[in-house]
Amino acid sequence: MRAFSYEKASSPADAAAAAARSPDAKFIAGGTNLLDLMKLQIETPTHLIDVNGLGLDKIESSPDGGLRIGALVRNTALAADERVRRDYAVLSRALLAGASGQLRNRATTAGNLLQRTRCPYFYDTAQPCNKRRPGSGCSALGGFSRQLGVVGISDACIATHPSDMAVAMRALDATVETVKPDRSTRSIPVADVHRLPGNTPHVETVLDKGELITAVTLPKPVGGTQIYRKVRDRASYAFALVSIAAIVQRDGSGRIALGGVAPKPWRVETAEAELPRGAKAAAEAILADAKPTRENAFKLPLVERTLGAVLAQARG
Numbered sequence: 001m002r003a004f005s006y007e008k009a010s011s012p013a014d015a016a017a018a019a020a021r022s023p024d025a026k027f028i029a030g031g032t033n034l035l036d037l038m039k040l041q042i043e044t045p046t047h048l049i050d051v052n053g054l055g056l057d058k059i060e061s062s063p064d065g066g067l068r069i070g071a072l073v074r075n076t077a078l079a080a081d082e083r084v085r086r087d088y089a090v091l092s093r094a095l096l097a098g099a100s101g102q103l104r105n106r107a108t109t110a111g112n113l114l115q116r117t118r119c120p121y122f123y124d125t126a127q128p129c130n131k132r133r134p135g136s137g138c139s140a141l142g143g144f145s146r147q148l149g150v151v152g153i154s155d156a157c158i159a160t161h162p163s164d165m166a167v168a169m170r171a172l173d174a175t176v177e178t179v180k181p182d183r184s185t186r187s188i189p190v191a192d193v194h195r196l197p198g199n200t201p202h203v204e205t206v207l208d209k210g211e212l213i214t215a216v217t218l219p220k221p222v223g224g225t226q227i228y229r230k231v232r233d234r235a236s237y238a239f240a241l242v243s244i245a246a247i248v249q250r251d252g253s254g255r256i257a258l259g260g261v262a263p264k265p266w267r268v269e270t271a272e273a274e275l276p277r278g279a280k281a282a283a284e285a286i287l288a289d290a291k292p293t294r295e296n297a298f299k300l301p302l303v304e305r306t307l308g309a310v311l312a313q314a315r316g
């Protein structure tokens, strides 16, 4: 690990200002992703700003009937919250499908959203990777791509976003709140937080330098049967090959977001009109622009079958 300096911020705005002052600064929350990347020298920040202890660890009911989740709320606390379990069950289920109890005790809401891909070549510093070293090439194209993306990808990068929680937040139409170094704040729909790779796969989000996530807000509950189904190689401690966050209403309408298939939580609102026609029609519409590799083409029928199982479960 490279040497770095460390400070504890005293307020969210001060944390953002401190990050803007240092050219290679990073925020550290639970550290469960960042520290691993630093040990491998994939991330080499020269300055760490600890955002624990800023009072961003509360879950509060909002005046519009929704929920405001502080950026530092641990995954365990969020999954266990009575309001989340009752009104946003898809979120609780997605969180519990991720990582392990020990990791969830440490991992935070913001850190989970901003965790980086699990593409094996991103972690192998001996291999070319456009995301790690822009312009060096993509080893996954023509390489081992079983776990990687089929839709929203580009010729420069086919990595997936690994978060389970973010997939549920996409289905719930969550909004991310931030503060910038100049103390201005903004709200970004979670749908717009992660960028598609295009020619710049190393630029993963729309966040500006030093912009700190302070909270994630959920709109008032939409009811329905809420399901998170994750298909993976092992029953625990594995990232999704395919996952589905579903909110299905009695009349068969609903919302579907996919994990494990794209560089960001994947939701195609127009495709949801196909849901009453069944899994095949909906899956085809959601993955209309898919460009799988030979190794991960199995994900297309897997999405359809997983969606079939989800819809059957929703029908009871």
Ligand SMILES: Cc1cc2nc3c(=O)[nH]c(=O)nc-3n(C[C@H](O)[C@H](O)[C@H](O)COP(=O)(O)OP(=O)(O)OC[C@H]3O[C@@H](n4cnc5c(N)ncnc54)[C@H](O)[C@@H]3O)c2cc1C
Pocket (backbone or CB within 6 Å): 026, 027, 028, 029, 030, 031, 032, 033, 034, 035, 051, 071, 097, 098, 099, 100, 103, 106, 107, 108, 109, 110, 111, 112, 113, 114, 115, 162, 163, 164, 165, 211, 212, 213, 214, 237, 238, 239, 240
């Ligand atoms: C063995 C293992 C298995 C795992 N399995 C799964 C799984 O199945 N599903 C899943 O979803 N995840 C899984 N994870 C990933 C885990 O969920 C993430 O590592 C965790 O959520 C990251 O949260 P953190 O608070 O530790 O983030 P950190 O490591 O502290 O930070 C991650 C990134 O977010 C940035 N950041 C943190 N807080 C803020 C903020 N407030 N504003 C702006 N930027 C911020 C940091 O600078 C850093 O770039 C696994 C991890 C491990 C190690």
Ligand code: SF4
Pocket (backbone or CB within 6 Å): 117, 119, 120, 121, 122, 128, 129, 130, 131, 132, 137, 138, 139, 140, 141, 148, 156, 157, 158, 159, 201
């Ligand atoms: S898929 Fe993306 S992360 Fe993986 S090797 Fe290619 S550029 Fe790197």
